[in-house]
Amino acid sequence: MNSNNALIIMTKNPELGKCKTRLAKTLGDEKALEIYIQLIDYTAEISKEIKADKFIYSTDILTDKGRWESSNTFFSIQSQGDLGDRMNNAIQNVLGLGYEKVIVLGSDCAEINADDISNAFEQLSNEDFILGPALDGGYYLIGMKKVSPTLFKEMNWSTETVLEDTITRINDKNSSYSLLESKSDIDFEEDLMREGYVDFQLTIDKS
DSSP states (O other): OOOSEEEEEEEOOOOTTSSOHHHHHHHOHHHHHHHHHHHHHHHHHHHTTSSSEEEEEESSOOSOOTTTOOTTEEEEEOOSSSHHHHHHHHHHHHHTTTOSEEEEEOSOOSSOOHHHHHHHHHHTTTOSEEEEEBTTSSEEEEEESSOOGGGTTTOOTTSTTHHHHHHHHHHHTTOOEEEOOOBOOSOSGGGGGSHHHHHTTOOOOOO
16 A cells, blocks of 8 residues: 555456447447547556556456556456446445545546546545536546445436436535536547547547
């Protein structure tokens, strides 16, 4: 344990036809895979700038750990269940190791940067929860200091009410929270047109 902060990254092996399936519906499996590889490479790159231990939770044993490996990076397999179950179990496992703050993010937001994540850890000093709102109504980041299963159980994931429902549950607990800047995950072709994505140099072939 090299830090009081833990960063959990939820990811999967980049395999043709098994990642970014909504993006693949308009761009094809090969282009979707190419974009996903760039996204996880980018996420791995910025994560190394964060003063926190990193926990890479993958859906299966990673076939290529090279992009993630560092002296304070650890690898685990996601539990069974829906996204909420998997995130909650990862948080519970990591907080159980003695960390004071934990932040969870995926590997499909091209607009997030190291400063955003560092800022989230700082805000957790004064708040119970931190959320990074996604433009589709979900969130690209969530952080906390205590296990909170109620935020993850029986949630309608991948819907436009996920963030709203999460905030409602936080308020029901009489807990405090803070919001980061809204950003876009890369799920659909139109997400590639946003300024943050273009700045990131992930472009699509229009020919």
